[in-house]
Amino acid sequence: MISRLRGILLEKRTDYAVVDVGGVGYGLTIPISAFPHLPDLGKEVRLFTYTHVREDVLALFGFLEETDRKLFEHLITVNGVGPRLAVTILSGLPAPELLDAIRAGDGQRLQRIPGIGRKTGERIILELREKLGALEAPEKAAGTPGGAIDKEVVSALINLGCTPAAADKAVDLARRKGAPAEFEPLFRMALELVRS
Structure with missing residues (x-):
């Protein structure tokens, strides 16, 4: 799985970007809200990515912030x-506003997004409201000692097939049980918690 790209921005459109990494151009679908924040063509860009694989499709989705990628990963579980x-x-509502709408149960705000009807809006609220803590945890953890390590462990668990919510929960529980802020011991303890 490709989880992050750093390279030269070759092309940008409102919903698409091409990033050259070592001579390979990666095409990524991006939220429209990310477009204005992309650098000029020929400049370095860093994007968090999600690799979507189906039988007949391999698609990359790019995000400027890890929070956006995590929210995207939760949305596609709905x-x-x-x-x-x-x-x-994510193009219709920036991540903080989307989180506020879900937290407040504001289906009306979600329904203003093209493609979201009443039932889909209600389903998003119902299925994601409980996961909001997991969505916010990496942001809060980043400011604490070991926050970057926590993010790396969560990412590693997700790459092994864990859901983002389960990975966040396992890392939080491992930290509460006294796991050190070092990758290997934290990863081992979190992995044991996921397996149990």
Whole structure:
């Protein structure tokens, strides 16, 4: 899985970017809200990515912030929300506003996004409201000692097949049980917690 790219921005459109990494141009679908924040062509860009694989499709989705990628990953777990609709949702509402709408149960605000009807909006709120703590945890953890390590362990667990929520929960529990702020011991303890 490709989880982050750093390279030269070759092309940018409102919903698409091409990044040259070592002579290979990676095409990524991006939220429209990310477009104004991309650097000029020929400049270095860093994007957090999600690799979507189906039988007939391999697609990359790019995000300027890890929080956006995590929110995207949670959105696509909602029944009826695929990667394209998840990008549309992030294009329609910035992550902080989307989190506020979900937290407040504001289905009306979600329904203003193209492709989101009443039922889909309610489903997003119902399925993601409980996961908000997991969505916010990496941001809070980043300011604490070991926060970057926590993020790396969560990412490693996700790459092994854990859901983002389960990975966040396992790392939080491991830290509460006294795991040191070092990658290997924290990873081992979190992995044991996931398996149990």
